[in-house]
Amino acid sequence: MTAMIQKGEEVHRVRKLFRKTRFGFFALFGIVVLAISILSISSVSRELRDEYVSNSESIAKNIADSSVDILLNRNLATLQSLIDQFVQIESIRYIYITSDTGEFLAHTFIPGIPEEILASDPSATEPVERSLPGLGDFVEVGSPILSGVAGTVHVGMDLERLGLKIQRAVGQQVYLLCIILVTGVLASIWLVNLASRPLTELLEYVVALARERGGARSTHGDVLGRDDEIGDMARLMRYVADDAGLARDEGTTAGGGD
Amino acid sequence: MSLFSGKEDSELKTRIGGGGEGEVRQKQPGTMTRRSLVRSGLGALVAAPWAGGLGAAGVHSHPGPRDRAGATRQDDEIVLGVSAAFSGPSRGLGTELYRGSMAYFNHVNENGGVNGRRIVMKLLDDGYQPDPCVANTIELIQDESVFLLFNYVGTPTVTRALPVLKKFRDQQVYLFFPFTGAEPQREPPYGEFAFNLRASYRQETAGLVDNFLSIGRRRVAVFYQNDAYGRSGWAGVREALARHGETMAGEATYMRGTQFGASMRGQVEILQARSPDAVICIGAYQACAAFARDAEDLGLHIPVANVSFVGSENLLALMREGRADADAHTRFLVNSQVVPSYEDTSLPAVREYHELMARYDPPPPANVDRITPGEPYTTFPQSFVSLEGFVNAKLITEIIRRMGDNPQRSGIEEAVFAVRDYDLGVGERVRFGPNRRQGLQMIYYTVPEGERFVPLEDWEGRFPVS
Structure with missing residues (x-):
């Protein structure tokens, strides 16, 4: 019994227990942060992308609606001027307008229209992803002009820039979550320490009580004076120890009378 | 509407008088945000039929209060508002056009002006950029109350300024003789706000296509x-080819503002892959010179044509600069012009141009070199661009003269339509009317000979098909 309750060993066990608790806290926070980050990346990228596509579709429709008279008047200079203004919008990298016969009437490509675009369906309006050599990756949306009988407007969105925006948005969220994680872990360590210190003291007191009752009373008087559960337990143990000692003493005295 | 900071305003806001010591005020392209640029541009393109009911302004002297009541002022100046490229890669165009006009206005002002009034140009620099041009136009109309707008340079700029004229249609401000052959200022819905003197790009490109096709x-x-x-210009070539049952062999583009030092290898290679017999360039002199240089260097030995806007002398000077084989390097060039050769002194206007350019030798606007520091501008004794500016000035002076002692904006259109068979001295009579808002129709073709462009007489001999 005496060997089992070596003071150092017991304190070490208590610390190990709380280390596990702290690790548990950290793991739990980490899982929460990871889960929120994954969800955030997924939802932010999806929503940003949807928003970009939606904006591009609106722009394409806007150009298509504005182009009708210009096209019918064969005023291609004004048409070019119109798309030049829209292409200044961030993330819109190219715009081109094809006629109902598929001819390219106006575009913003320099130094020329890429072969991939030339080979594509000029009347397509569904969003499509394109990788243009030397230019990058794009999502292209289209909008028919006068229900397609006057042509089609195509707007290309820069996926690289979109990716950067997503990265920035997600990065900000992950950064915030990391701060919460670190703060949470530090707070939990502090709380666990707060709880473990009196328990350690209690354990030390019990150990001392078991080893040397008289010394314990004088050395660990502060534990007995605590106004919390630890103090209650210390007093209870003191009481039990005293009671056990008294019984033992009485037993010894009675035995000596035989 | 001022987009200047106070400092820029005080430093650059100047005016130019008849004495030729003019300065130009620069509109900074970066002073508008991207959003405001787009918004202003879109607003301009959809026009503004809700223009307020302001009365026509009379002639006024700068600086002075606005006159929107339509009353004639008894001032001694007629102010023409100019927004043009006096900075950037196309500044040679705005500068030479201005110099040509100034040569004639100096002469007029020295001889008592027009019906006793001096002709004065209020210059604003747009650097050949659309948004500053829009802002300049609003300022010239609203703040400066100029009598009319004159000598604007460029299609992207003019195309965007036209809706401003529609917005202020009740003030009857007209744009005279812009240095562009584009269609927007010749057709509805903005054609009624502009008067053109030069032939159109459609005519220039049609002439070039016809000639190329005629020699195989x-x-x-x-x-x-x-x-x-x-x-x-692209649309002009396309239409001209379609009339012959042909389609474009290929196309390549460059970004506005490209400098001579830029490589055009990519563009040349795109066109080389299409094996063209000729290339028509619709660009400014720096980029077109770069393209012609690289085409020659990369073995694309075919005629390279430029339209009048290119500024032939500026282009040639760039291509010849520092080259021992300059003549060989420019042998495939052919440029269309909208004024006759300044070498043709058989024409009275050309003789007068020579005389007045020699007499006044108008310097560039005083602060042009300050706008583009470190790049002093070297003027040309004669050039097609300055000849065009000269002819523009000659005709606008005649129109203002016809408006009498008390010229009003409301009388401008009538005065222009009265020009029905006017001999400007360029070998072609000028005629305007309600359905004819372009005075001249002739196209001239020129090729380099040494440091000058001379008339091209024999297309087949110059560009034989092997």
Whole structure:
């Protein structure tokens, strides 16, 4: 019994227990942060992308609606001027307008229209992803002009820039979550320490009580004076120890009378 | 509407008088945000039929209060508002056009002006950029109350300024003789706000296509500035080819503002892959010179044509600069012009141009070199661009003269339509009317000979098909 309750060993066990608790806290926070980050990346990228596509579709429709008279008047200079203004919008990298016969009437490509675009369906309006050599990756949306009988407007969105925006948005969220994680872990360590210190003291007191009752009373008087559960337990143990000692003493005295 | 900071305003806000000691005020392209640029541009394009009911302004002297009541002022100046490229890669165009006009206005002002009034140009620099041009136009109309707008330079700029004129239609401000052959200021819905003197790009490109096809060069490609100007010329080539049952052999583009030092290898290679017989360039002199240089260097030995806007002398000077084989390097160039050769002194206007340019030798606007520091501008004794400016000034002076002692904006259109068979001295009579808002129709073709462009007489001999 005496060997089992070596003071150092017991304190070490208590610390190990709380280390596990702290690790548990950290793991739990980490899982929460990871889960929120994954969800955030997924939802932010999806929503940003949807928003970009939606904006591009609106722009394409806007150009298509504005182009009708210009096209019918064969005023291609004004048409070019119109798309030049829209292409200044961030993330819109190219715009081109094809006629109902598929001819390219106006575009913003320099130094020329890429072969991939030339080979594509000029009347397509569904969003499509394109990788243009030397230019990058794009999502292209289209909008028919006068229900397609006057042509089609195509707007290309820069996926690289979109990716950067997503990265920035997600990065900000992950950064915030990391701060919460670190703060949470530090707070939990502090709380666990707060709880473990009196328990350690209690354990030390019990150990001392078991080893040397008289010394314990004088050395660990502060534990007995605590106004919390630890103090209650210390007093209870003191009481039990005293009671056990008294019984033992009485037993010894009675035995000596035989 | 001022987009200047106070400092810029005080430093650059100047005016130019008849004495030729003019300065130009620069509009900074970066002073508007991207959002406001787009918004202003879109607003301009959809026009503004809700223009307020302001009365026509009379002639006024700068600086002075606005006169929107339509009353004639008894001042001694007629102010013409100019927004043009006095900075950037196309500044040679705005500067030479201005110099040509100033040579004639100096002469007029020295001889008592027009009906006792001096002709004065209020210059604003737009650097050949659309948004500053829009802002300049609003300022010239609203703040400066100029009598009319004159000598604007460029299609992307003019195309965007036209809706401003529609917005202020009740003030009857007209744009005279812009240095562009594009269609927007010749057709509805903005044609009624402008008067053109020069032939159109459609006519220039049609002439070039017709001539190329006539000598067996049927595969015509286009190298163009990717904006309203380039598109206007591109459309002209396309239409001209379609009339012959042909289609464009290929096309390549460049960005407005490209400098001579830039490589055009990519554009040349795109066109080379299409094996054209000739290339028509719709661009400014720096980029077109770069393209012609690289085409020659990369073995694309076919005629390279430029339209009048290119500024032939500026282009030639760039291509010849520092080259021992300059003549060989420019042998495939052919440029269309909208004024006759300044070498043709058999024409009275050309003789007068020579005389007045020699007498006044108008310097560039005083602060042009300050606008583009470190790049002093070297003027040309004669050039097609300054001759055009000279002819523009000659005709606007005649129109104002016809408006009598008390010229009003409301009388401008009538005065222009009265010009029905006017001999400007360029070998072609000028005629305007309600359905004819372009005075001249002739196209001239020129090729380099040494440091000058001379008339091209024999297309087949110059560009034989092997």
